[in-house]
Amino acid sequence: MSTREVPTYCRICEPLCGLIATVEDGKLVRLRADKEHPLSRGNACPKGIAFTEVQNDPDRVRYPLRRTENGFERVSWDAALEDIGGRLRAVIGEHGRESLGWYFGNPSSFSYSHTLWLVGFQLAAGLRHVYSAGSQDINNRFVASHLLYGSLTTVPVPDLDRTDFLLMLGANPLVSHGSAMSAPRIRDRLTAITKRGGRVVVVDPRRTETARLFEHVGVRPDSDAWLLAALLQVIFAEGLADERALRKQAAQVAELRDAVARFTPESTAAITGLDPDRVRTLARDLAGATTAAVYGRTGTCLGRHATLVAFLIDALALVTGNLDVPGGSVFGRELVAVSELNARLGLIRYGKSRSRIGDFPDVLGTFPAAIMAKEITTPGPGQLRALFTSAGNPVSSLPNGRELADALPHLDLFVSIDLYVNETNRTADYILPATTFLERDDIPLPFTALAPTPYTQYTERVLEPDGEAREEWRIIDDIATRIGVQPFVIGPEATGRLWSALRRRLPGGGSARPTPRLLVDLALRVGPYGDRFGLRRNGLSLKMLRRHPHGVVLADHITTGVLGHVVRHRDRRVHLAPPEIRAELSELTPEPVDPAFPLRVIGLREIKSHNSWMHNVEPLMRGDREHAARVNPKDAAVAGISDGDRCRVTSPHGSIELVARCTEDMTEGTVAIPHGWGHRGGWQRANAAGGANVNDLMSSALPDVERLAGMSHLNGVPIRLDPVP
Numbered sequence: 001m002s003t004r005e006v007p008t009y010c011r012i013c014e015p016l017c018g019l020i021a022t023v024e025d026g027k028l029v030r031l032r033a034d035k036e037h038p039l040s041r042g043n044a045c046p047k048g049i050a051f052t053e054v055q056n057d058p059d060r061v062r063y064p065l066r067r068t069e070n071g072f073e074r075v076s077w078d079a080a081l082e083d084i085g086g087r088l089r090a091v092i093g094e095h096g097r098e099s100l101g102w103y104f105g106n107p108s109s110f111s112y113s114h115t116l117w118l119v120g121f122q123l124a125a126g127l128r129h130v131y132s133a134g135s136q137d138i139n140n141r142f143v144a145s146h147l148l149y150g151s152l153t154t155v156p157v158p159d160l161d162r163t164d165f166l167l168m169l170g171a172n173p174l175v176s177h178g179s180a181m182s183a184p185r186i187r188d189r190l191t192a193i194t195k196r197g198g199r200v201v202v203v204d205p206r207r208t209e210t211a212r213l214f215e216h217v218g219v220r221p222d223s224d225a226w227l228l229a230a231l232l233q234v235i236f237a238e239g240l241a242d243e244r245a246l247r248k249q250a251a252q253v254a255e256l257r258d259a260v261a262r263f264t265p266e267s268t269a270a271i272t273g274l275d276p277d278r279v280r281t282l283a284r285d286l287a288g289a290t291t292a293a294v295y296g297r298t299g300t301c302l303g304r305h306a307t308l309v310a311f312l313i314d315a316l317a318l319v320t321g322n323l324d325v326p327g328g329s330v331f332g333r334e335l336v337a338v339s340e341l342n343a344r345l346g347l348i349r350y351g352k353s354r355s356r357i358g359d360f361p362d363v364l365g366t367f368p369a370a371i372m373a374k375e376i377t378t379p380g381p382g383q384l385r386a387l388f389t390s391a392g393n394p395v396s397s398l399p400n401g402r403e404l405a406d407a408l409p410h411l412d413l414f415v416s417i418d419l420y421v422n423e424t425n426r427t428a429d430y431i432l433p434a435t436t437f438l439e440r441d442d443i444p445l446p447f448t449a450l451a452p453t454p455y456t457q458y459t460e461r462v463l464e465p466d467g468e469a470r471e472e473w474r475i476i477d478d479i480a481t482r483i484g485v486q487p488f489v490i491g492p493e494a495t496g497r498l499w500s501a502l503r504r505r506l507p508g509g510g511s512a513r514p515t516p517r518l519l520v521d522l523a524l525r526v527g528p529y530g531d532r533f534g535l536r537r538n539g540l541s542l543k544m545l546r547r548h549p550h551g552v553v554l555a556d557h558i559t560t561g562v563l564g565h566v567v568r569h570r571d572r573r574v575h576l577a578p579p580e581i582r583a584e585l586s587e588l589t590p591e592p593v594d595p596a597f598p599l600r601v602i603g604l605r606e607i608k609s610h611n612s613w614m615h616n617v618e619p620l621m622r623g624d625r626e627h628a629a630r631v632n633p634k635d636a637a638v639a640g641i642s643d644g645d646r647c648r649v650t651s652p653h654g655s656i657e658l659v660a661r662c663t664e665d666m667t668e669g670t671v672a673i674p675h676g677w678g679h680r681g682g683w684q685r686a687n688a689a690g691g692a693n694v695n696d697l698m699s700s701a702l703p704d705v706e707r708l709a710g711m712s713h714l715n716g717v718p719i720r721l722d723p724v725p
């Protein structure tokens with residue numbers, strides 16, 4: 001028997017904790033936390049450890065599956081790809097390439113090769129119907145950055161290890177482990193702030209695990225725009241703004257001051273539910289802190305004013321003199337100079353095209369996933385007729401997933417690349433088996449710039465692909481070839497140019513076809529940390545990273561004073577009041593309360609769940625796991641519900657039934673329900689776990705999709721509670 005212990009890292013969520021895999025005779029027998037990882041230092045959560053069960057799950061899809069009258073049958077790769085290719089060519093012949101589409105889900109962002117080849121395919125094939133989990137997650141953040149800095153991918157992170165004051169809105173890093181912020185051992189790093197005399201203030205309608213450890217501000221759902229505007233109003237009105245920072249960094253200061261003038265703590269109190277004195281004190285404390293960072297995550301991204309809220313978060317940091325300074329909200333350096341490349345090639349876009357349905361601007365070449373169902377069912381030129389999904393479960397993750405489930409059978413072709421038969425691909429024509437993260441090489445490209453302590457790690461594949469699983473990029477490449485396009489070779493001038501610029505660097509003049517590994521090595525070597533092909537000692541290359549299998553810390557802290565570089569507006573200043581934001585602020589009005597739906601529903605993440613896809617993992621499902629709505633006892637009493645009862649939750653858009661759990665952690669008027677439950681795929685334990693799809697309560701109607709970034713409205717949706725007889 002041969003046993004190997006292989007260092008690698010977890011790719012379930014954003015800290016990317018170091019793991020050691022124990023492999024016996026080619027089979028994974030154990031995962032444990034890597035003590036030698038420079039930042040996670042022996043820390044990993046239950047999901048990372050339990051990934052062994054996903055890897056070896058008997059319910060995993062290991063062979064290409066073709067749909068039959070009553071389920072799926074195993075087919076060969078050749079047969080699957082031939083048929084898919086033929087059907088694609090027929091669709092294209094009749095309706096053009098604009099009838100093809102792709103939805104990529106959250107796990108894709110942890111695979112450099114998957115995302116790189118998707119982008120390559122999108123550009124080479126001129127795909128228009130591209131959708132992602134981003135419109136349910138973070139696209140508002142990118143659009144806010146576009147407006148503020150003229151650069152979508154410029155996203156500040158809190159300088160955790162040097163800040164005296166962290167104002168955190170709509171995030172629960174003790175459970176989520178941090179997002180748009182790669183920081184292993186997040187709990188230690190947050191408690192270190194208070195240990196050194198600083199403060200962490202958590203703005204959240206629920207007294208979360210994070211809020212319980214620090215200071216909690218129990219805001220009403222979807223009212224962050226009013227709270228942030230009120231904080232700015234106080235700071236301007238009381239002369240607390242950092243005038244030096246404003247002179248040095250900002251444009252349109254007076255316009256922002258005017259735009260927030262009507263939002264006093266008193267005038268917004270009825271909307272936020274917060275005592276005006278508390279808001280005033282918070283504004284003064286934030287402005288008076290030696291250093292402060294302002295950070296918001298999904299709780300601030302899934303409301304009706306998501307782009308405005310993300311914008312105001314950074315505006316608040318700047319106005320208080322906390323942008324791009326140590327201990328503030330700071331701009332990390334990219335591992336691969338994507339923003340800079342983009343400034344030259346213009347590949348990363350906002351609003352360069354508009355969606356056929358709803359006239360939404362594209363964000364990074366993607367449209368709001370909430371409109372996907374209507375793009376399938378609405379006839380006309382450009383109708384979506386052949387759809388691929390990879391690493392996604394949109395029927396579970398999108399608002400009104402039922403509408404999408406009903407639309408999918410209208411497609412001429414539906415192909416999914418996944419590890420499982422999930423709630424979405426259960427009706428696909430083909431399910432193609434993907435490798436797990438342990439079966440592919442990787443480097444976490446987008447996350448270095450989001451790490452308060454910049455680090456990276458390269459891992460070879462730990463295991464050979466199980467069954468006939470293949471890496472997504474190979475599958476994409478095979479599909480592309482069958483419709484006559486080649487990512488990064490033929491295609492629009494931009495990719496062609498990029499590749500020809502890079503290939504000159506290759507031995508033999510680069511006559512070979514590019515692979516993701518080759519491209520990433522080149523991009524890394526010419527990137528900000530790169531070895532410049534030997535010109536810079538200790539610079540990065542894949543070869544260098546292979547010598548450091550536990551990962552490398554690239555700097556102690558993020559370098560500050562970089563705003564002049566990262567801002568792409570011509571005046572090199574942060575724009576504090578672009579017309580889009582002034583319009584949002586002047587039109588900002590609270591949703592009228594409908595007495596039929598007196599409560600609001602928000603999301604909730606749990607330590608042993610991961611979106612929709614880890615409910616088949618036995619160690620995570622042990623004990624009393626149940627899908628439950630968290631309800632304030634007073635609201636429960638009004639509805640006639642007791643702790644543990646089944647209840648019916650009804651919104652204007654749908655209705656679900658699940659268990660109610662009463663808890664004082666919920667502020668009155670707000671109910672929290674986790675997403676990603678109510679399974680009916682090929683994952684048997686998950687199916688048996690019960691629960692419901694909370695997104696059946698959400699709306700995909702066009703007026704409910706946020707205008708600027710196409711964000712789905714998933715937090716703060718009006719509901720009522722009823723007992724189930």
Ligand SMILES: Nc1nc2c(c(=O)[nH]1)N[C@H]1C(S)=C(S)[C@@H](COP(=O)(O)OP(=O)(O)OC[C@H]3O[C@@H](n4cnc5c(=O)[nH]c(N)nc54)[C@H](O)[C@@H]3O)O[C@H]1N2
Nearest residue numbers: 105106107136137391392393397417434603611612613675
């Ligand atoms: N109500 C509500 N809805 C939400 C949210 C919320 O807070 N509230 N959160 C939103 C957010 S932030 C997100 S990111 C989305 C997630 O939405 P999605 O990305 O659409 O869905 P996931 O549940 O992450 O499903 C991921 C799928 O990828 C598969 N998978 C896992 N690893 C791999 C891999 O390496 N390769 C391939 N090919 N497949 C893999 C899994 O089996 C699973 O089927 O949900 C969103 N939806």
Ligand SMILES: Nc1nc2c(c(=O)[nH]1)N[C@H]1C(S)=C(S)[C@@H](COP(=O)(O)OP(=O)(O)OC[C@H]3O[C@@H](n4cnc5c(=O)[nH]c(N)nc54)[C@H](O)[C@@H]3O)O[C@H]1N2
Nearest residue numbers: 170171172176179221222297298299605606607610611715
């Ligand atoms: N265990 C676990 N970890 C995960 C995931 C998971 O499913 N499980 N998913 C991963 C993914 S895809 C992502 S994107 C990240 C997300 O990372 P986070 O955003 O940190 O995760 P959440 O726990 O959803 O935190 C959102 C918080 O916002 C609050 N909230 C809801 N509505 C509002 C509002 O209107 N205003 C304010 N201020 N707060 C509000 C909620 O109560 C919740 O506590 O987590 C990642 N990590």
Ligand code: SF4
Nearest residue numbers: 010013016017045048
């Ligand atoms: S926190 Fe858990 S799931 Fe996230 S990277 Fe670390 S071990 Fe993996």
Ligand SMILES: [Mo]
Nearest residue numbers: 106133136137
């Ligand atoms: Mo997410």
